[in-house]
Amino acid sequence: MVKRPIEPLFWTLFSGGGVVSAFFIPVLLFLVALAFPLGWITAPSYEALHSLVSHPLSRLFLFVVCSLPLFHWAHRFRYTLYDGLQIKHLNEFINVFCYGGAIVGTVVSAYLLWNFH
């Protein structure tokens, strides 16, 4: 694979996203996507959750938790496809798909959190 000067930036985002994912994603996914919808734990009311997310610090936190792990995914998934499926001829497409997806996700999360009301 061709070494590009941008590679260290991607690697930094990968490892930063890896740390954020390791610490914050399991508890968030378990509570928000499993325990609350299935009623294992009494979910907070809409108002309570809304006011929690409205706080600027929560929004900053959520921005970090949504954006950095996406770059972690992009970097890792790119190499998974590269090593696992050996589809080198689709390299350009895979790069655009992975990093483009992470950038789109970051823009969407910035937009949603900035305009949260």
Next chain:
Amino acid sequence: MNVPARSAPRHTPYHPRWYRTPVSTYWWMQQWSYFRFVLRELTSLGVAYSCVILLCLIRALSLGPEAYEALQKRLATPMVIMLTVISLLLVLLHTITWFRLSADAMVVRVGGRRIPGFLISASNYVAWLVVSGIVAWLLLR
């Protein structure tokens, strides 16, 4: 055979003339350690899934109580539950492998002596529990 020597070897991109043993696409299924490696790499899919779910939740919260209720119902459908459970397992595997990796990668020295890896892993796990507890407390209080 009298083959005339070429002045320069012919260059054909992507089609090297030498023989290479072709590697099966399923090389990672032939050995447990390879499979474990690919499984660890695939944890990124669970991470991406979690980000999408969080973004959906933020959007629903912003749209209003009806959208929030609708999302809760959608999260409780069998298909989504299955995807969530798989992603949760992958994300937990990511946490475990990431802490194991950081124990090898981080060189922490105190008083000139290197702190052993298991202590770094242990402190990571403690920090993880504390962080998870704080997040849960913020959501549930």
